[in-house]
Amino acid sequence: MRGFLLEDDPQHAAHLIDCLAATGIEISHFSTASAFFKGLAEATPQMIVLDWWLPDLNGFEVLRKVREHFGLRIPIVMLTSVDSEDLIVSALEAGADDFLTKPVARPILRARLQALARRITQVPVAYRGRLTFGSFCLDYAGQSVVDVDAPEERFVLTPREFDLIWLLMNNPDRFIPRAELLAAVWGKASEVATHTLAQHVHAVRKKLGLARRGIRLVAVYGSGYRLELPAG
Structure with a gap:
């Protein structure tokens, strides 16, 4: 430690x-x-x-x-x-x-x-180790994201952006309510405005180039988000 x-x-x-x-x-x-x-x-x-x-x-x-x-x-x-x-x-x-x-x-x-x-x-196992999603490989301890199909590409995420994509990629195709995302990334007592979450979602989409990789991070009825697995 x-x-x-x-x-x-x-x-x-x-x-x-x-x-x-x-x-x-x-x-x-x-x-x-x-x-x-x-x-x-x-x-x-x-x-x-x-x-x-x-x-x-x-x-x-x-x-x-x-x-x-x-x-x-x-x-x-x-x-x-x-x-x-x-x-x-x-x-x-x-x-x-x-x-x-x-x-x-x-x-x-x-x-x-x-x-x-x-x-x-006592942090849940889901918040430790490494995670693979599509061609992405995430390392929680190192707070790093790598695309194994494009290893020369570097992704620079803020700690909160990393926590957000880590949670979403740990729960593919699952609708996650906005309140759950805010609590997980900003803390249970957080009073962060919902537009701040939307800004972080937008940043993650853009920085990781999700759309061109066939990965959809979609807003669901304005009350949460779902990260959809790439086709095929």
């Missing part, structure tokens, strides 16, 4: 790395938000531990940017040295899964992280 730690204080970072390692999480440590986002562009962690006060960007902004690009699927623990009820509420409302005040007792931190790790391992 891969975890990202964003903490600029060396002493706190050493303590946190030790606790994270004890839970079996492989740690990538970053001291600045800019370094963190560079790392995020190269690999997707399964858990993020994020300090609130950073030298180049506050943790709230980092949290917001991560949620914008990855939705709710990556658990995020926020840390701060300020014990403020308003701060805790703000972090949780912005999408943090947990909030801890430093210094954090080792047993408490370890228990919280293990609880989040259990949440990750």
Whole structure:
């Protein structure tokens, strides 16, 4: 399991790395938000531990940017040295899964992280491994899409576009209600407007060239979508 730690204080970072390692999480440590986002562009962690006060960007902004690009699927623990009820509420409302005040007792931190790790391992099998649909091959861990008939063609999808096509290709020829798609891609508590889903569907159709490959991604009565297997 891969975890990202964003903490600029060396002493706190050493303590946190030790606790994270004890839970079996492989740690990538970053001291600045800019370094963190560079790392995020190269690999997707399964858990993020994020300090609130950073030298180049506050943790709230980092949290917001991560949620914008990855939705709710990556658990995020926020840390701060300020014990403020308003701060805790703000972090949780912005999408943090947990909030801890430093210094954090080792047993408490370890228990919280293990609880989040259990949440990750309980992801349905359909959301792990690889998937083949027509000539497409999808790798969930690598968040990549390849057309085996045209390996030179590259597909660049956002994390939410990938989650959307992964869900649809796992359920070929099945009508999937709009609410189910929104909950799966944006989270059960999401208030994302339905036109946002339509925009992502349009982007997936265009980026993957579904029409020219004989694959139909159709809207059904304006209440959901169905991905139809290619003919033959």
